[in-house]
Amino acid sequence: MGASSSTEQNVPTERREVETEAASAGALPMLQKAFSNLANPETNSVPIEKLQQCLNLVYKGQSDAGNRPELFAVLLDHWGSSIVDQFFVPTKGSINWVEFVRGYNKCCARTSASMSLNILLRVFHSALGRANVPLKLEFESDDADCKINGSLLPSHVLLLLLMCWSMSWDCRSLKPSEGKVNLSPPDLNHLVLSAISSCANIDSGFNAWDSDITSLEVEIPAGKFFTWVLSTIPCLSDCLRQYFHARLQVLFTAGDESVPPNSSAGDVSFTTCDNNVLTHGRAWAIALTQRSSINEEILDVCFPSSKDGVDDRLLYRSSAHGRGLNRFWSCVEGYKGPLLILVAASSGDIHEGSSIDRKWILGALTNQGFENKDQFYGSSGCLYAINPVFHAFPLSGKEKNFVYSHLHPTGRVYEPHPKPVGIAFGGTMGNERIFIDEDFARVTVRHHAIDKTYHHGPLFPNQNMLASLDPYSRPYLVGKGFDCCFINNWSRDEDTMNSMKQGIFPSLYYDRVCNKKLMGFLPTEASISEVEVWGLGGNVAKKVQDSYKKREELFTEQRRKVDLKTFASWDDSPEKMMMDMMSNPNAVRREDR
Template identity: 60%
Template sequence: MGASNSAEPKLSPEQREAESIAASTGALPMLQKAFSKLANPESNTVPLQNLQQCFGLNREGGSYNTENAPDSFPVLLDQLGSSLVDQFFVPDKEGISWIEFVKGYNNCCARVSASVSLNMVLRLFLALAGKANQPLHLEFESGDSDCKINGYLLPREVFLLLSMCWVMSWGCRGLKGKGDVSLPDLNHLVLSAIVSCGQVEGGLNVWDCDILSLEVQLPAGKFVTWVMSTVPCLPDCLRQYFLARLLSAVTTGDELGLSSSSAVGDISSTATHDYILTQGRAWAISITQRTTVNEEISRAFISGGDGIDDNLLYRASAHGRGLNRFWSNVEGYKGPLLILVTASSGDADESHESSSTNRKWVLGALTDQGLENKDIFYGNSGCLYSISPVFHAFPPSGKEKNFVYSHLHPTGKGYQPHPKPAGVAFGGTPGNERIFMDDDFSKLTVRHHAVDKTYQSGSLIPDQGFLPVEALISEVEVWGLGGNAAKDVQNSYKRREELFTEQRRKIDLKTFANWEDSPEKMMMDMVSDPNAARREER
């Protein structure tokens, strides 16, 4: 025993501390495998080029398909791997040693606060912008991970930052194949940052403005506050991308971790669907949630869009309008639901159809459970969303629990002097709902947040006043975000209901085989001679 103990190599305090931090995240075995795959056996260090390729985006002749992104965006993404290595690793003369490899992982993926994670994302973005010859007006007071950030960002720089985070969110999903990197529409998120952080002279027309040309300055402190309050999961994109690339290095047989077979693929296929829930909107909703909803949205919408239709439970234009059609498609689903509504209040000039079209807005509501047919409010949690043209999230306030109201007119009951309204609502109180959709799915009523103590305050639509706003509904969608388990439960429920319906339709032919015993003959006899039974009794 003593001889074996003396033969074991002694770990330095620095290595012991680094491995202890990595072990606390459960990643130490993965790091050991990744290091063995990436390292040079002779020097026992990871060559800098190998690590840069591991964290880079290998396009293999592909292109960046962007509509409004500046020309610097492809250059910025080409530098992602080298900038990320420079940000978190300290190389030796021969490369990255084991200790520095583990410390680099800890610098990026160790458990830290959300503000520290955002600080790391902004530092990486600052380095990328510098390499792309797009200097930013951001300054860090010190090298500490939680130091104060001074300066400001312009709207086009916010767009670049969000685009970088989107690509990292998408790139960590293990996509295979070659293709182009296609950015979704992120204008609703950029407008949200502008409205929350900046002041535009003469006001801002959110319906029609060239966002990337605006010169409004968004102070760094306000921008950090906006991220923490609106999209708190945005900083997680860096950690997830970092971890996913190391996992890819472990699972692939290539020594460099990423080969052309695992290059970034083509995500433009999902753009062919004319759904309310686009990739950009789905991603915006996902980075507001730290629940399983985040992963389910990412799986369906960010990872190439495979299986999107499996998540769609109801669409008014496809399944028919009205609460009955709506209910037949969502009943029995026991999982989180995302309900989206596209509407227009009719404030635009009716003589200009294009103007009316451009002024459509989208609202959303996320529930943590399935819907129930009740004439009262119910639910344990939820979140309201103003999605387009400006994105905002309204999580629970903690004061009341009037999360959801979904009620159909009762069948088989007698006269009710004061029937409860049929429709779907969120927040507020009965008769003063914050969002109410009637049973025909033709009219949407949006009220001021003063009537609602369930969800946080704020305007759901641009220029919303104190009076209720009645809008015409053009489309309604319901997306199931409970995974395969919730869908299986709903399928079982539908099969059971179909079986009960079929059993109720069956007729016992043995009972009614004889005409003399049939109820039809008894009814005919009563109609022809209603006193026949009395004569026989006499």
């Protein structure tokens, strides 16, 4: 038998090598069962059409779906064929056991993220070629680590992300016992805009809030796109490998069924129905940045099953639980696992004289729960610009000001230098990169120059524009594409102007009234519309918090109850004696003997 073990005598060297590689990954039993279910008993080989059907993505969706490109359905039809072309070399229209295992090893072997991404782009290029869609990608050789030249359009990037989303969804939804399911491809424009802003040459007037991804003709260089994926969403390169393995795993658990039931086939809705700040698309983007156990917890939010309690992970929502630090604290206190906090806010447009409010979302990921401290604490974390443009800002390793969360002192204690009350991330005390006030009404975002804990970058579009400049430097910077306003009492500084003429834009300017230098990048204050906190510590962290809350409720109830039997008569109590002495300390008292 082609799928039998290679412990027999006189096994060909080629077969022994591919089986050894598959066995090292623990996949050999699964491959043997999958091959037996797919293979033709007479020829002991897998027909190429059957393998393509196994690896194909087939969805029956609505024809009027608004948030998917027209080419998406066409690309799905050619996805399985493109995978087979990439990893298998069929012999006479079928694939034998050695070719089957070798193809699996090519796709699922442990390789670097860059090689996996290279392979993913090859499959994507092949699928578009089969659909007669031109794509300006050129691979210098057949090696998985070769250089990629050319460029992509924003519409191509969106197609690639939708395919990766579909594969990720398919991996977690494929179950032989299930029938029809619904697929809801999310809005992924924030990821496409991230690729555009990081890789393409766009003018200063580009508006991230009002841009149509499908109509943009901006070219994204392949090399820069490759770097952007590895630095921003490195887990994207794992989607193809996980999908390939999951499809064969279904064959392993499908009993005697020759072809796995396509749980993807069925009624499909292409409308996003989640109303949380953490939508499925935003959660998936955050999950692509994490390679730890947090990745799985966030993916459970992206792809919830009927048994999963997604609402159990939502610890706090300001619109449901009430605004303010006290309400927030009552919901998150006692949770000892990773937490994801999201802030949806709106601020005025930076253009002078504009009254347009721009909505944006930022987030912070902590590896531990919140604590009531008057100083920064924590061990790790990450900041996110989530909407309208997605960016991740991991730790820089220079400072450790990860998280700050401080409530009002419970007692009336005089503090000569009171510490800020609120929640903050990065920066220093009084100059936090993100600061949420105690009422959850305003959030202050400062320039990344004051923060050495997290990597540099804007937390919302145009944050890095100079907010206030003197009238002499303003015309020069406007000519360079900067949007500026100014304060009249700021004076021109000779060193500043000389630096600006050399292309250097310092952030300090001299104020003749205050007689001191001021930051050129002023903090942005925005109105908060919603705050969400998601617990990512799994069932264990949730059970620990539930136990903590029950214990606190028990202590509170015990403190409310007073047992009068434990107290003696008031006349005999030392409290009455002390009160009598205070009322008339000169009274003569005789000691009873």
